[in-house]
Amino acid sequence: MKTILDEIKWNEAGLVPAIAQQHDSGKVLMVAWMNREALAATLAEGRAVYYSRSRKKLWRKGEQSGHVQKLKELRLDCDSDAVLIQVEQVGGIACHTGRHTCFYRCAEGGAWREVEPVVKDPAEIYRPQSP
Amino acid sequence: MKTILDEIKWNEAGLVPAIAQQHDSGKVLMVAWMNREALAATLAEGRAVYYSRSRKKLWRKGEQSGHVQKLKELRLDCDSDAVLIQVEQVGGIACHTGRHTCFYRCAEGGAWREVEPVVKDPAEIYRPQSP
Numbered sequence: 001m002k003t004i005l006d007e008i009k010w011n012e013a014g015l016v017p018a019i020a021q022q023h024d025s026g027k028v029l030m031v032a033w034m035n036r037e038a039l040a041a042t043l044a045e046g047r048a049v050y051y052s053r054s055r056k057k058l059w060r061k062g063e064q065s066g067h068v069q070k071l072k073e074l075r076l077d078c079d080s081d082a083v084l085i086q087v088e089q090v091g092g093i094a095c096h097t098g099r100h101t102c103f104y105r106c107a108e109g110g111a112w113r114e115v116e117p118v119v120k121d122p123a124e125i126y127r128p129q130s131p
Numbered sequence: 132m133k134t135i136l137d138e139i140k141w142n143e144a145g146l147v148p149a150i151a152q153q154h155d156s157g158k159v160l161m162v163a164w165m166n167r168e169a170l171a172a173t174l175a176e177g178r179a180v181y182y183s184r185s186r187k188k189l190w191r192k193g194e195q196s197g198h199v200q201k202l203k204e205l206r207l208d209c210d211s212d213a214v215l216i217q218v219e220q221v222g223g224i225a226c227h228t229g230r231h232t233c234f235y236r237c238a239e240g241g242a243w244r245e246v247e248p249v250v251k252d253p254a255e256i257y258r259p260q261s262p
Contacts, residue, residue, distance in 0.1 A: 004238050017148050017213075019159060026157025031148060031213045043238070075234040076243055078226050082148075082162045084234045095209050103206040103215045107135050107174070112207055 005036055009081040013053075016083055020048060020094065023072040023086035029094035030102040032059075034083065046071045048087055065125045067091045091120075098122045136167055140212040144184075147214055151179060151192075151225065154203040154217040160225035161233040163190075165214065177202045179218055196256045198222045222251075229253045 008016055015033045022029055032050040034042065038058055041049040045060075048069035052059040062068030069087035076083055095102040097118065104116035139147055146164040153160055163181040165173065169189055172180040176191075179200035183190040193199030200218035207214055226233040228249065235247035 004241060004243055007243060017162060019150055019162060021157075021159060026152075028150060028152060028159065028215050030208065031150060031162075074238040075246075076236045076238070077161065077233040078228055078230075078235065079233070082234075084159050097209055099209075102208040102210070103213075104209065105207045107205040107207070110135060112135055112138060115206075 004076075005039060007080055008036075008039070008076065008083070009079065010036065011081065015051060015053075016081055018048075018050065019082070019084045020069055020087050020089075021084060022089050024088075027101055028103060029069075029087070029089055029100070032061075039083070042071060042085070043074070048085060062090060065091070065093070065096075067093045067125070069094070093119050093125070096122060096126075098125055135207075136170060138211055139167075139170070139207065139214070140210065141167065142212065146182060146184075147212055149179075149181065150213070150215045151200055151218050151220075152215060153220050155219075158232055159234060160200075160218070160220055160231070163192075170214070173202060173216070174205070179216060193221060196222070196224070196227075198224045198256070200225070224250050224256070227253060227257075229256055 014035045017031055018034045019031050020029045035051040038049045038051045048061040050059045068090045073086035092100055098120045099116045099118055104114055105112040106115045145166045148162055149165045150162050151160045166182040169180045169182045179192040181190045199221045204217035223231055229251045230247045230249055235245055236243040237246045
């Protein structure tokens with residue numbers, strides 16, 4: 001049976017870029033990569049699951065931080081080689097730096113200026129669990 | 132002199148994904164690729180200039196269609212390997228299919244459903260110029 005995953009043009013590494021957007025504010029939170037398994041898991045679990053190119057395995061967004069991205073909508077672009085997901089960002093923090101969005105630097109006067117506040121100290125977010 | 136381009140982590144092909152977002156509505160219009168030259172041109176000219184991987188050359192968005200993307204803001208993500216541009220989409224059409232956004236298909240009930248109207252027939256958009 002042909003599924004919606006079959007219509008996607010995965011790149012030579014079997015990946016597509018996935019843009020996560022906060023569903024109500026329209027804020028672009030991050031861009032990461034998905035392989036077929038990650039996108040299938042995203043749909044099955046109703047939460048963003050990416051593929052970590054550095055760790056070479058699935059990465060369930062929020063698995064450590066609790067900052068899960070609940071899936072609201074999935075879209076595909078005209079070339080079938082990029083997806084856009086509307087999400088509800090739990091905790092309001094998508095970035096590992098503790099900011100709402102990963103796109104927190106803005107080009108201004110020939111330099112990158114930080115324009116988004118740190119909502120929560122990453123040391124607090126990723127603190128090891130108590131035994 | 133170190134420029135903002137030096138802080139970007141270009142991939143093995145010298146590219147970064149660039150997400151274009153309509154500055155006032157927050158609509159994600161498209162994702163394409165930029166090399167160093169394309170991003171420098173985007174900043175210098177105040178309009179989106181991408182790198183076409185198929186044609187292997189710079190692609191000044193709107194050069195044929197007139198649907199230029201005027202640059203409003205440029206942001207960089209935490210990993211320095213993706214950029215987000217806020218643009219004013221001239222003509223309200225980013226997609227070569229004549230739609231506002233390239234992300235016009237939505238996953239619904241196991242199929243991709245078209246959820247954005249064609250604003251203008253592509254045959255009209257890309258009609259050869261009169262002599």
